[in-house]
Amino acid sequence: MKPWSQKLIVLxxxxxIHNNNQTETGMFERLPSHWMxxxxxxGYWIWLIPVLGIPLxxxxxxxxxxxxxxxxxxxxxxxxxxxxxxxVVGRDPANPDERDQVPALEAQGxxxxxxxxxxxxxxxxxVWSAWIFVSYAGWSWxxxxxxxxxxxxxxGAIGITVSHELIHKDAALEPNAGGLLLAAVCYAGxxxxxxxxxxxxxxxxxxxxxxxxxxxxxxxxxxAYKHNFLNAWRLEAERLQRRGLPxxxxxxxxxxxxxxxxxxxxxxSLAFGWLGALFFxxxxxxxxxxxxxxxxxxxxxxxxxxxxNGRYERTTPHxxxxxxxxxxxxxxxxxxxxxxxxAYAKRRYQVLRHFDDSPQLPNGYAGMIVLALxxxxxxxxxxxxxxxxxxxxxxxxxxxxxx
Numbered sequence: 001m002k003p004w005s006q007k008l009i010v011l012x013x014x015x016x017i018h019n020n021n022q023t024e025t026g027m028f029e030r031l032p033s034h035w036m037x038x039x040x041x042x043g044y045w046i047w048l049i050p051v052l053g054i055p056l057x058x059x060x061x062x063x064x065x066x067x068x069x070x071x072x073x074x075x076x077x078x079x080x081x082x083x084x085x086x087x088v089v090g091r092d093p094a095n096p097d098e099r100d101q102v103p104a105l106e107a108q109g110x111x112x113x114x115x116x117x118x119x120x121x122x123x124x125x126x127v128w129s130a131w132i133f134v135s136y137a138g139w140s141w142x143x144x145x146x147x148x149x150x151x152x153x154x155x156g157a158i159g160i161t162v163s164h165e166l167i168h169k170d171a172a173l174e175p176n177a178g179g180l181l182l183a184a185v186c187y188a189g190x191x192x193x194x195x196x197x198x199x200x201x202x203x204x205x206x207x208x209x210x211x212x213x214x215x216x217x218x219x220x221x222x223x224a225y226k227h228n229f230l231n232a233w234r235l236e237a238e239r240l241q242r243r244g245l246p247x248x249x250x251x252x253x254x255x256x257x258x259x260x261x262x263x264x265x266x267x268x269s270l271a272f273g274w275l276g277a278l279f280f281x282x283x284x285x286x287x288x289x290x291x292x293x294x295x296x297x298x299x300x301x302x303x304x305x306x307x308x309n310g311r312y313e314r315t316t317p318h319x320x321x322x323x324x325x326x327x328x329x330x331x332x333x334x335x336x337x338x339x340x341x342x343a344y345a346k347r348r349y350q351v352l353r354h355f356d357d358s359p360q361l362p363n364g365y366a367g368m369i370v371l372a373l374x375x376x377x378x379x380x381x382x383x384x385x386x387x388x389x390x391x392x393x394x395x396x397x398x399x400x401x402x403x
Contacts, residue, residue, distance in 0.1 A: 028089070028090060028091075028092060028093070028326055029090060029091065029093050030093075031093070031094070033093070033094040033095065033096070033097070033101075034101075036092060036093065036094030037094055037096060037101065037105070040092075040094070040330060040350070041110075041350075043330040044111075044114055044330055044333065044350075045114070046327075046330045046331055047118060047158050047162075047330075047331060047333070049331075050074055050077075050078060050153070050154050050157065050158060050331070051118075051121060051122065051125055051154055051158060053073060053074040053077065053150075053154075054074060054125055054129055054150060054151060054154060055125075055128070056073070057070050057071060057072075057073035057074055057150065058070075058071075058132055058136070058147075060073070061138055061139070061143070062138065063138075064138075067138040067139055067143055068139055068140055068142045068143035068146065069143075069146075070143075071139055071142075071143035071144070071145075071146035071147040071150065072143075072146035072149075072150065073150065074150035074151075074153060074154060075146065075149050075150045075153050078153055078157065078366055079366055079369065079370050082327065082328060082331070082364070082366040082367075083363055083364065083366050083367030083370060085327050086325040086326075086327050086328055086363055086364040086366070086367060087363070089325070089326050089327045090325070090326060091324045091325055091326060091354075092324055092325070092326040092329060092354065093354075095353045095354055096350075096351050096353070101351075102351045105348075105350050105351050106348055106350075106351055108350075111348060111349070111350045112174070112348075115162050115165055115166060115174075115333065115349070116166075116173070116174070116177055118158060118159070118162045118181075119162070119177045119180060119181060122154070122155065122158065122159050122162075122181065122184075123180075123181075123184060125151070125154070126151065126155065126184060126283070129147070129151045129279070129283075130268055130271075130272050130276050130279045130280065131271075131272065132147070133147055133148070133272075133275065133276070133279045134272045134273060134275040134276055134279070148279055148282040148283055148286065149282075149286050151279075151283045151286075152185075152282065152283035152284070152285065152286025152287045152290070153286060153287075153290060155181075155184065155185050155283055155284075155286075155287040156185065156286060156287035156288065156289070156290030156291055157290060157331070157332065158331075159181045159184065159185060159287065160181065160182065160185065160187070160190070160287060160288070160290070160291045161332050161333055161335050162178070162181060162333065163177075163178035163179070163181040163182050163190075163191075164178070164190075164194070164335065165178070165333055165335075165348075165349050166178030166181075167179065167182075167190075167191045167194065167195060168195065168345055168346060169346075169348075170346075175191070178191065179191050179253075179257050180260070182257065183257050183258075183260040183261045183264065184261075184264060184284075185283070185284040185287035185288055186258075186261045186265075186281070186284040186288065187284070187287070187288040187291065188232075188254060188257030188258055188260075188261060189228060189229050189231075189232030189233070189254060190228070190232070190288075190291070191232075191253075191257065192232040192235050192236050192253065192254060193228050193229075193231050193232040193235060194209075195345075196235045196239075197228075197231050197232070197235055198210075198228075198295075199315075199342065199345055202299065202304075202315055202319060202320070202342055203299055203302050203303045203304045203315070203319040203320070204303065204304055204312050205303075207299075208223055208224050208226075208227035208228050208231065209224055209228060209292070209295040209299070210295075210299040210302070210303075211295070211296040211299055211300045211301070212301070213300070213301035213383070213386055214301075214379070214383070215300075216375040216378075217293060217296050217372045217373065217375065217378070218375070220292070220296050221289070221292055221293075221296075224292045224295065224296075225292065228292075232254060233247070233254060236252055236253065236254050237252075240252060264280065265277060265280055265281070268280040290369070293369050293372055294335075294365055294369065296372055297321065297361070297365060297368045297369065297372055298320055298321055298338050299319070299320055299321065300321065300382055300386070301382065301383070301386035301389075302318075302319050302320065302321065302359060302386070302389070303319070304319055315342050315343060316343050317339035317340055317342070317343045317355045317357075317358045318339070318357070318358060318359065319339075319342060319343075320338040320339045320341070320342045320358070320359075321338065321339070321358075321359050321360070321361045322336065322337060322338060322339040322340075322354065322355065322358040322359065322360055322361065323336035323337075323338075323360070323361040323363070323364050323365060323368070324336065324337065324354045324360070325363065325364040327364065328364030328365055328366055329364070332365065333349040334349040334350070334352045335349075335365070336361075336364060336365055337352040337353065337354055339355055339358035339359075340352045340353045340354070340355065359385065359386075359389050362381060362385075
């Protein structure tokens, strides 16, 4: 047997054994539900760690013989340390009680303010990081690249995650705050396409954000970039047409959001020169690429069955991969309880539930993103899970998933 094949089998066996034994080894598995809810109420502030990790990494690089390495600190911790800590910390067993705890949790303005608090801090971090990028002479191009990718990781992992939470809400403040975060990473179309496109067509061939069985990340990404951008404009044009307005009208919200992105680019250019513009575009590319990799992970190989009437079955918790690892769920405001989010999109992050019968990822998003970067490893781990989930219905994979 080839060494590469042996490595794939060892990795697959380890992840399978670990996940089978997770109930016995998780640190928080046996805690009562109300304790877990209290712990998470404070634990959601963990989003501050990667945000504050940006200035901390700069501080530690000052005068260091390894200044370039410190610029990579955040991205190294996120994609190197956190996947391992997910295994150590384990899963979160707590679902809020629907009758008593859910209404109380949803009524608490604390959780709404917590998500909104990310907006000014992230924008301030972005501006400060641009100033450091153009003024600090201690990094070579290697350090500068690490700095841009680390800032983009924070803007994608925290900024876009929070914007995703906010754009689903009805009050004007939250969608506008979410739109501002998306404009800061030049991906405003997500606000339109995600809510009106992705949530309608998720896990069907019509959805560019739902990766197909057997599709590599590198085949998925260019398709997602292109079609999600075009679909956002199509959806907004259709909305305006129903009101008797042309697509290029001042009420087209995409025009406004992309105008904000253009103004931000201009502002960074005027304040910090061409390097400031390069920094702004670089962190944006990293942030929205991270978003699309997460989309790839969240729906790989899953699909809604086509009914006899030609329509697709209703979206349920079975049509998204779920990851109930506590640590990354705290970092990502319960984004990994994605199965419940797609079945009930208006539920706020603090009341999203875990379903044991949803398809389960073997690690948190940080680890799965790293795995997706290596298609042979990804397929060795995930393809058997997809086939097992559709056992007896393999024909559905060949008919609707293979590209």
